[in-house]
Amino acid sequence: GAGVSQSPSNKVTEKGKDVELRCDPISGHTALYWYRQSLGQGLEFLIYFQGNSAPDKSGLPSDRFSAERTGGSVSTLTIQRTQQEDSAVYLCASSPQRRSEAFFGQGTRLTVV
Amino acid sequence: QKEVEQNSGPLSVPEGAIASLNCTYSDRGSQSFFWYRQYSGKSPELIMSIYSNGDKEDGRFTAQLNKASQYVSLLIRDSQPSDSATYLCAVRYGGSQGNLIFGKGTKLSVKP
DSSP states (O other), X not given: OOSOEEEOSEEEEOTXXXXXXXXXXXXXXXXXXXXXXXXXXXXXXXXXEETXXXXXXXXXXXXXXXXXXXXXXXXXXXXXXXXXXXXXEEEEEEESSTTSOOEEOOOEEEEEO | OOOEEEOOXXXXXXXXXXXXXXXXXXXXXXXXXXXXXXXTXXXXXXXEEEOSSEEEEETTEEEEEXXXXXXXXXXXXXXXXXXXXXXXXXXXXXXXXXXXXXXXOEEEEEEO
8 A cells, every 4th residue: 555554543442352453554664663642642652663573662551562563564553451541542653664754654543431 | 761852832933934843852872853743633744854963954844953962953934824733853763773752742833
């Protein structure tokens, strides 16, 4: 595709359920980033992939959060046992190499009820 | 702790004026610097990148970088109401990580 694609666009889930958020980066982009943005707040870094490895996962808020990337392409962010404080927009970005500009997907709005 | 600091604003300027947005960062090893614009309810959109000390101009936008002072700025000339948005400064840190860290953003309002 032409840009970074995230799915679903919106997700409403019940507290305690697990959710998976998907990011399909721009073809050929080796670096991939996940961020979280709560209402009216800045971008909170979650995890960064270079290829399939994650040099920096320091931003994951708890062990309920995990992410993987396969084939140097698609990435999945999984949140287990969701809590209301997990409600936010989850943004994914990719860049062609480590030094280059990053481009964002449209985000996944997660609402935990 | 690697940090990127921005004045949260809001910054209000009249239409046609110059808007000046500032950003400081903590890691001297930083290599790449970016400005993003984010409209309410939308995802961030890249507007400028800068890698070397000095000024870089693109249309009405000028990015300025001073690595010695660890300072990045964005000037918007002839500001338009459509420039009203939150502007995010982003810094890619050096070393093996290459992580991309964002400031909290400055909200700009351009008054007609």
